[in-house]
Amino acid sequence: MSATIIDGKAYAAGLRGRVAGAVADLSRDGVVPGLAVVLAGSDPASQIYVRNKARQTVEVGMESFEHLLPATASEAEVLALVARLNADPAVDGILVQLPLPAQIDSQKVIEAIDPGKDVDGFHPINAGRLMTGVPGFVSCTPLGCLLLIRSVRPDLAGLDAVVIGRSNIVGKPMAQLLLGQSCTVTVAHSRTRDLEAVCRRADILVAAVGRPDMVRGDWIKPGAIVIDVGINRVPNPQAGEGKTRVVGDVAFAEAAAVAGAITPVPGGVGPMTIACLLRNTLQAACQRRGLPMPALDAA
Numbered sequence: 001m002s003a004t005i006i007d008g009k010a011y012a013a014g015l016r017g018r019v020a021g022a023v024a025d026l027s028r029d030g031v032v033p034g035l036a037v038v039l040a041g042s043d044p045a046s047q048i049y050v051r052n053k054a055r056q057t058v059e060v061g062m063e064s065f066e067h068l069l070p071a072t073a074s075e076a077e078v079l080a081l082v083a084r085l086n087a088d089p090a091v092d093g094i095l096v097q098l099p100l101p102a103q104i105d106s107q108k109v110i111e112a113i114d115p116g117k118d119v120d121g122f123h124p125i126n127a128g129r130l131m132t133g134v135p136g137f138v139s140c141t142p143l144g145c146l147l148l149i150r151s152v153r154p155d156l157a158g159l160d161a162v163v164i165g166r167s168n169i170v171g172k173p174m175a176q177l178l179l180g181q182s183c184t185v186t187v188a189h190s191r192t193r194d195l196e197a198v199c200r201r202a203d204i205l206v207a208a209v210g211r212p213d214m215v216r217g218d219w220i221k222p223g224a225i226v227i228d229v230g231i232n233r234v235p236n237p238q239a240g241e242g243k244t245r246v247v248g249d250v251a252f253a254e255a256a257a258v259a260g261a262i263t264p265v266p267g268g269v270g271p272m273t274i275a276c277l278l279r280n281t282l283q284a285a286c287q288r289r290g291l292p293m294p295a296l297d298a299a
């Protein structure tokens with residue numbers, strides 16, 4: 001194995017520590033940033049995410065407001081709650097956990113969030129700001145990926161970047177961020193022809209697909225930076241019947257033999273998402289009070 005393993009868990013812990021330091025500074029002026037999380041329904045994975053978000057929010061010294069609604073909650077109820085949170089001065093950031101139950105139009109809910117409190121960066125205003133190069137909130141997972149990429153290579157100008165996946169949550173904002181770093185960006189998806197050949201051109205390869213071990217070692221350009229966003233649960237018979245384990249979209253051992261640097265799954269991109277959410281909440285708290293955003297993102 002030749003690649004540097006990018007330790008997202010350690011980077012995320014460092015970032016959370018820097019956020020906590022900035023929050024402690026703010027608290028001396030009586031400012032306590034607040035993050036509200038809305039969960040509708042009882043999806044077990046979403047419940048775990050929400051619990052982890054709440055715990056880490058409190059750990060960095062922020063206030064956490066959890067709003068748990070039943071799976072039967074109506075769209076009107078969720079919109080009314082978002083309106084209350086928009087108006088609540090103690091709330092700096094609002095996160096609505098997706099997916100929402102089928103009777104609720106997620107896009108309508110996202111668009112109801114005050115763009116100044118949209119710490120997930122999903123509101124079209126923030127997506128548009130990213131696209132036009134204006135400061136705003138950037139989606140947490142792609143922001144985390146960029147921080148990890150820059151932790152091993154600070155200057156990305158001129159590099160060929162390939163992003164596999166074009167979701168609004170990961171693929172598209174990732175492509176915009178890399179373009180903002182002056183990479184030459186290709187966005188691949190399920191209709192891309194000869195994906196392997198496209199990937200082989202990449203100095204930076206970001207896989208955000210949701211297909212276990214799809215990207216093979218021989219798809220990787222020697223020395224490339226490989227970022228694996230995928231979270232896929234697969235059977236793990238060695239651990240016992242019915243047991244599962246989490247793997248990424250990249251066949252890790254094969255890819256690590258060729259890449260220059262690579263994120264593992266778990267312990268790569270995953271921990272960065274909540275750390276970036278806390279970073280964005282701090283940004284929201286500073287912005288709403290006209291305070292400068294502390295510098296946090298140094299590797």
Ligand code: NDP
Nearest residue numbers: 141165166167170189190208209210229230231269270273
């Ligand atoms: P989506 O399902 O919204 O998007 C998947 C993308 O992959 C689509 O653009 C799709 O193309 C593309 N795709 C599907 N099959 C292929 C294929 N065979 N070849 C090339 N492209 C393909 O997923 P998300 O973007 O929300 O998430 C992607 C992965 O990242 C998932 O595993 C998810 O669990 C994980 N994730 C991890 C996070 C974290 O680490 N914290 C946060 C968010 C997501 P098309 O558009 O043509 O259908």
